[in-house]
Structure formats: C-alpha cells, structure tokens
Amino acid sequence: MTKTIHPGKMVTVNQHQMHIFTAGDGDKTFVFMAGSGTAAPTIDFKPLWQILAKKYRIVVIEKAGYGWSEATTVSRDLATMLEESREALHLANIQAPFILVPHSMSGLEALYWGQKYPTEVQAIIGLDPAVPAAYEKLKIPSKTNLKISKTLINLGVHRPFMKLVAKNVWKKRGTSLSSEDFQRYVDCYKESLFSSDVINEVLTVRENVAICQKGEVPKDIPVYYFISDGKEIGLKEDWRPTLIAYLAQFETSKYLLLDCGHYVHGERPEEIAEEIESFITEIS
Template sequence: MKKALKIIGKFFLGLLIIILVFLLIMFVYHRIMLNKEKKYLEPLGQMVEVDGHNMSIYTEGEGEHTIVIMAGAGMVSPILDYSPLYRRLSDTYKIAVIEKFGYGFSDVVDGDRDFDTLLRQDREALKKAGIEAPYVLCPHSMSGIEAILWAQKYPDEVEAIVGLDMSTPKAYTEENLNDDDKGMELFYKFLRESGVGRLILTDNNVSQSFSDREKDIYKALAFRKFANKDVADEGDHLADAIDEINSADKPDIPTLLFLSDGKETSGKLWIDAMNDYSDGLTDSRVIQLDCGHNVAENEPEKIEEEMRKFIAELDS
C-alpha cells in the first residue's frame, strides 16, 4: 500500500512539475510575443483625450445621418468587430465607432465605470473628435442600456436607436444582476496574463471577414486587453443603470431592434424583454434574426437592408 501511494505521489509531483514548466514557457513566450506585436498597435482611428487618458474614435464615410456604433461588453476591437456591418453603410452615412476605455486601442484606466460615467466619456469623445449630434445610436448587447440612458437624458442628441441584439431593462433577472462572477474574471485574467489564451485564440476562431493584417491586429489587442478590469467593472453597475432607466419615461423615439435567436443570451427572457421594450413606442419594430448574439457579423446583409429603409423613413 505504501509503495502504491509513493508511486501515485511521484506521478502527481511529476505532473505538477510538467504543468509549472509549461506555464513558465508560455509566460516567457507570451512576453516575447507582446513585444513583437507592438507593430500592430498603431491606432486605426483618432485618439482623443478624455479624463486625461486616450480614447479611440474611428470614423468612416459621410452623409446626412451619423451612425454611432456602441460595442457590447467585452468586445476586443469594436473597430474591427463591427466592420462587416458598417462598411456596408459608410457609402451613404457617416459612421463613428466608439472604443470605450478598456476596448480596442483605448487606454485601460482606473476610475468609475458606472453607466453615467461611460455616457459622459462617450459624449465627450465624440465632441472632441468633431462628430456632431444628432446620432443614430447603434448599440450591441449591454451598451443598449447606455443608449437608452442617452436618449432619456439628452433627447436632442439621439435621432433614433438601432439595436443590434441590444440589452433592455427586463433582460436581466435579479439573480443575474447580483451575480458576483469573480471566478470567471480571475480565469480570464489568468488566460491573458499567462499567455495560455494564445492556445485558444487562433486565426481559425477570429472572424474570417478580417484580412490577414486585421487578424494580427485583433489578436495583438486580445492578448493584451481581453476581459480587463475596465470591462469587468462595467457589469457591476448594470443594476443601478437599469434602476435609473426605470425611474424615467421610456424614450419614445424611432427604434429598430434586431433580435437574435436568444441561444447565446438568456433565451426566452431576452426575447420577451426586447418585445416588451418595443411595445408602447410610437415608432418601433422588432426584426427577428435566425442567428447568434453577434448579429452584426452574422447577418450584416439583412441588417444593412433594413437599416437603410428605417433611416430613409426618418427623412419622410
């Protein structure tokens, strides 16, 4: 029995040593690659100063209507992530892509990440970049909450909302809002800091709509910033933002909501919440798509077609 236990002990000790050596090799390799990948970090857009830090704003195209792309939580590179959609629209409209702090080429910062702060910073960044209101806000996922706040607080700045499977106030249960997911945050930090994430994020699971250089840029950003503290901290303020929205009237502005199949969100709860939000608005419609949550990549042709119709109606 003792001999068997000794053999088992040696096995696990050997396995532990192998794992530690592997992690050390990955860590050193990761640091070497981070240095080599600096050549991919030249900003694709304009950098403006907000609260003493650099925020990235990308613009493309010209037109009478300005579409502001607002990224969903944790998107690595909004400029690239939403390009399959906005490149189809920039021949007619002015496109502005906001990269909040912690996203894309913007700095990772210390400070509040509550939704009032996010909104103030986004508005200031657009102003400093010379992008004037009114805007057609185009939020994806959790930025839908910020877009609704924007329309409530500054109605003169918001011409319409086009939701890309955007969050709505009833899309979250009390359990969701109070879920303290520190374990996942630590896991993502481990993947990012150790370099193990490089084994997961390869060319095969980066959007195939990107060019080879865009894939390299995307990965260089992901290996540095994925699920950083700015991104993680936003979710901690979601409940307060929803309470603020519910304390005021729903912004009754033209609204077009693209809805995913719900399989990558909260299913029926997500779908019912979006339909509920649309109900009661004077000019609102929901378009059901047969695809996952990242609708801008999954169904850009359909969204482009419907957005063009919708924006044309704003002028009529």
C-alpha cells in the same frame, strides 16, 4: 502595449485616451457602441459599418479598456460612460444628432442617452441590445470568477491560445476578415480581454439597470431592434419576448427576428444594412 497602430483618432477624456474611428460621409451619423467584452469594436462592427459607410458617416466609439482605448479604474456607471462618449465625440469634431447603434449591454447606455439628451439622438438601431428587463433573468458572473479570470489573463496563460481563440470566435460570428484586420483583432483580443473596465462594467450592470429604470422610456425616439435567437445569451425562451415588450412602449418601433447568434452584425450584415437604410428613409 503590443497592439497594432490604431486606425482611428485618439482623444484624451477623463485623463485616459479613447479611440474614435470614423469612415464614410453623409448627412446621417451612425455611432456604434460595443457590447460587453468586445475586444476590438472597430473590427468587430466592420462587416456592417463598411456597408453603411458607402452612404452615411459612421463612427465607432471604443470605451475605456476596449480596442485601442486605454484601460482605467474610472467608474463604469452609465453617467460616466455616457459623458465620456459624448466628450470623445466632441473632441473628435463629431457633432449631434446621432443614430446610435448599440450592441448587447450598450443598449442600456443608448437608452440612457435618449433619456438625458433626446435632441442628440435621431434614432436607435439596436443590434441584439440589452434592455433593463432582460437583467431580471440574465446571469451575471460573480466578482470572484471575474477576478480569477483577470488573474489568469495577467499571468499570460491565455496568450499561446489567443490566435486560435480569436479565429474561432470570429468564425462563429460568420465573418471573414482581411489578414490585416484579423491581426488587429488578435492583438486587441490579447490586450483587452478581461480589462479592468470590462470587469467593472459587468459588476456595475445592476446599478446601471436601476439608473436606466429611473428615467422614462425615450418613447419619442424611433427604434429598430435586430433580435437574435437568444441562445448565446442563455435566454432562448425569454430574450425575444422581453425585447419586443420593451419596444411596444415607443411611438415608432420595428424589430426583425434573426435566426442567428448574438453578434447579428457579423452574421447578417447585408440584411441588416438594407433594413436600416429603409428605416432611416421612413423616419426621415
């Protein structure tokens, strides 16, 4: 393992270590949940959490195989991932209720959390989050293609180019980092790209969609979705209508359409933070 020293706390869950990062203080706890394949969630979310941490307590959960958390071969079904997240928070002495802040595929886990443990979820702040209906049109990489990518990663073919790739990825998200943050990001990118858990989560997504669809929409939980233009997801025409239609099922819901890429928290952190603060004030 060549990653730099983790900035948060390591806890042992399900026989593997998970990294939990915390910052700030306040009477509201925001729990950030990374989208599929996000190499360094703690760094990736920083443009937004560093603003919110001035007033609230923020937490970043790094799932198995993400960031500084260990890779495993444990199932990536929703039930397993949710219980690992809850146990990690418990071991880190972080108590419910939470305001969940999922990005992309973690939108499913946040909805499932609301279904299973509604008293633990004060609100859901979706950062271009996935909803079950989106996967009716989203293309999922085949197992063969993922295995080929994993093999190339294991051979280290990617390593000479990682710094350049990571730099371009971050630049595309519209975010500047400190030199220390950038080095941490690159190191995690080298280790976490196509981890076994990232691959298995993608391969399990159809099953997870079905699990989420079996439960009722947690309509009593206030929800605010920040929605991109859909281009990076490959659903330019369908992405926004799909998320807006899903939101219509909630008692209290808002959305903001942003003309930016999928990593909305990197491109529009100030605007999103301001909207979040207003929304939390409204629902409180």
